[in-house]
Amino acid sequence: MKGKTSIVMLTYNELHLTKTCIDSIKQHTRSDQYELIVVDNASSDGTKEYIRELEDVVFIDNEKNQGFAKGCNQGAKRATGDSILFINNDTIVTENWLSPLKEALFASERIGMVGPVSNYVSGPQLVHPSYTDVKELPAFAKEYTAARKGQRTYVHRLVGFCLLVKRKLIKDVGFFDERFGYGSFEDDDLCLRSLLKGYQLQIVHDSFVHHHGHATFHANQETNISTLFAENRLRFLDKWGIDLNLIAPHPYFAALLPKDAVCVLDMGCGAGATGLELINRQSVDMYGVEADALKAEIAKAYYKEVIEAKADEYPWSEKETFFDAIIFSDVLEHMSDPWELIAQAHASLKPGGVIICCLPNMMHAEVLLPLMTGDFTYQDAGILDRTHMRFFTPKTMSALFPEHLFDLVNTQPINVQIDQNVQLFFDEVARVGEALGFQTKALSDHVTLYQLLIVARKKGSSPMG
Structure with a gap:
């Protein structure tokens, strides 16, 4: 001392x-x-x-x-x-x-x-x-x-x-x-x-x-x-x-990361708040990608490497089978081709490595009800964030992770409750749809689902749990 x-x-x-x-x-x-x-x-x-x-x-x-x-x-x-x-x-x-x-x-x-x-x-x-x-x-x-x-x-x-x-x-x-x-x-x-x-x-x-x-x-x-x-x-x-x-960590990612993950890529890492929470929890080397120059520079204080770039500009080929986990925090909906991004991420994962992502649900009532009346107005934030390029439903979210490449090991809903009358309306729509032979049974649950957390594991043996 x-x-x-x-x-x-x-x-x-x-x-x-x-x-x-x-x-x-x-x-x-x-x-x-x-x-x-x-x-x-x-x-x-x-x-x-x-x-x-x-x-x-x-x-x-x-x-x-x-x-x-x-x-x-x-x-x-x-x-x-x-x-x-x-x-x-x-x-x-x-x-x-x-x-x-x-x-x-x-x-x-x-x-x-x-x-x-x-x-x-x-x-x-x-x-x-x-x-x-x-x-x-x-x-x-x-x-x-x-x-x-x-x-x-x-x-x-x-x-x-x-x-x-x-x-x-x-x-x-x-x-x-x-x-x-x-x-x-x-x-x-x-x-x-x-x-x-x-x-x-x-x-x-x-x-x-x-x-x-x-x-x-x-x-x-x-x-x-x-x-x-x-x-x-x-x-x-x-x-x-x-x-x-x-500057706050994503409230869910730390709990979803395998405790024996060592090399973790944080796509859209911001100033590194999520990575910092992980560093405080376990021995981990954080790698980041962030387009905002100031936030990227802040993250460098704690991350092993931070590249100032957009997510679709990351040099995946330099990190083949390198990461134990890749985090996509509010990233995929901003990409023109999220399916290609997931395929590239797959190649950078070790066998048994995981992708953890959070995706907004287009079927939430705050989007679906106005859409039924012809209103699809972009907002500064939320599901209709004007910077979003792709939109997902619970079904298409899972389709991002092809079965021959990934096993879906965890999905966690983030629900935002809606007005009681709106809920009753969609319950009735679901009932009528089912009576007419349409597959609308899940509608009542989907309209309260705001985001879905997904953990997908790359197929292949690995010591990771």
Whole structure:
């Protein structure tokens, strides 16, 4: 493990919280492990006087509020440690909080930032503690972290309330972007820039830090949290055109992937959220194909290889009988010839390898009922997404996987319920159709089927289960 950590703390009033936070750092951190740098953004409640009286503290006294990003940058520029920890003053650290963070940070050259779990934080760092009073915090944190020793989760985003960063990353990526002013999204921005440089981010589950939440914002009567969040979100979207909060894995694919699959191709991988979930679940080498240049670059932080291309441009011949699994996530309906794409994918699968795909159903009532009245209007999203080139029914979905090439080993419906009267209408249509000799019995079920998950296995022996 590396040496000293520079702890950078911003303060703006809320003296009682600052005192509690600093006391907890002193109690639970060896003095030779860290230096404390406090940046005060023009407090008026005695905070400045309190900090000046502390020994072994580097104090940066701002005459006016410089905001979170600039204040953190001021502190980071004074840091001398191998790592820099940005921490809010409305936090309480707990026993053995720093060591697991540093162990995770320096476990690999690829890891650039890590963060603890907490009671008050957005995203997967959030846990739901049993304590209701901070007096119960030490006992909870000790039991919780002991049960999760060494547990780590790779992520695309860490929250800046307590963020440990390699000094090398700051040199490579740069400081916080000061356009975000008082705060919000400057941490998302730093995470994204780090990913684009190839750094990885981890949640450290055996480090717990209590967070009161938004104390500095509440102390600043001139700042409206909702307005600030909305404005900075627009700044982030204007800069990047992507929202890290919306990068989410496909909710079903991880459970369908064989647990002994090693080489996996993710067609239309986006920023790599699905692959990241798989990496966190099992030892797997992820390969990706993504047409969006920014998303492809983000995915490269975790994937073994990502090709920036459309799905039908992938060089299949270079990966003959190579993959244990190929994932088509909302891809096939966008292709002019999905049947040819499946045939090419078949050649790239090892014997016994699987294709996992998700296909929209044209027979869902939201499409079928308007079609019966002559309405077939494309939409910005959904089954009638205007970018869809091919349309499928449950029967034609299965036909994508010829019986002489594949065994269908799993099909899972994703149903979206419909209005009761619409359901009754289609039930009656099915009944009348059957009475007239038409094969309409399945219609009642098909009109609620929104998407179908399919797992098709390439014929041939394989050790995979």
